[in-house]
Amino acid sequence: MTKPILYSLRQCPYAIRARLGLRLAEQDVEIRDISLKDKPIEMMAVTSKGTVPLLVLNNGDYIDESLNIMIWALNQHDPQNILLADSSHLFTDMINLIARNDCKYIAALEHYKADIRYHNQNITIYRNLCRSFLDDLEDRLNKHRFFMGDNPSLADYAILPFIRQFSHVERQWFRHAPYPRLQAWLEMHYQDPIFSQIMKKYPRWQSSNTSTSYPHETA
Template structure:
């Protein structure tokens, strides 16, 4: 996978066409949604060209590709553009069928998608709590809500009696859920996992996964970026 470079912002030159047979990822180094796609690319060993985008000062050429201005997006050498993190991951799993990450059984795949749908309702709380806390406001109701949702996620692992959400090895759903758990310590939310022992065990196991290890930032690095993000001055190139 090509190394991440400094982010491109307003006034930057548009990159040339995607080289034949390659795939390009438009990303942002600290974006958990883009990390989903990067995990899948890394796990599958897909050769990728990565271009990081300044999400606060988006280049016009990027908005022309994706009017929503979000990352990640994938672009193929034939000019196809695929948006939305979960959709990019499914696309990669179908286009590069070696080392399939989604189960081949339709019901098992549907189960992963249903769990993802549930998890998408948890994600806003990961942001809401630290941002509300930063304003000096009470977060106890939000904390209780997050603890309850994480407890349900913990119960999924208890009921399945497996090491991961899709079985005894890492599958697509684990990569789709993981990025926010990499950040719980940096975002000062680890205490919300106190009543979720199986989920904590899953976190420990995920930290040993080769793709997770290859892309992981330390809690300190995540903290620096997230602080800059909360203050409205995101330091997208921190550490470069």
């Protein structure tokens, strides 16, 4: 049977998020790592949106939002209970935390990155807007190992790529920032074999390429 196809970009945080969801759900897909400067016609024929990640399902339907890809995959198979199926009282808090990340934190992060890149004067303003979210995460990690408890949840993996991105904006600042728990949480994910698997580098996909299975390795 034909595998679902994932159009991806290695360093894009949204694509990282999608690959994490698929890996955690042990979903076997064909991965196509592309360049946004030269989008393949096969991808554009599915949707003119032209963004990654894009998951094309066997029936021709597609999912072009990273969080929806995660949820779709984990609804098929969730061996680690990432969706907290047995903890409905935590589910709403988890979804609200991800929404804060997606609606407020990422917007501030984009401004913060731009201010650093263009040497603007608003660096502290947008860094502090990001920090209001990081403060909440640090507080959660003071209470338990992960954002929702002592086991990882969808919130940890959905937010991870964007904390990683923040830590790269001013590496020296982040290294000395008052976030010891968050720094340790980030390092713990980096040391997890799953992270190295989803960050594996693939040759840029072109129409003439043979298919590449993902996950390429299993834990």
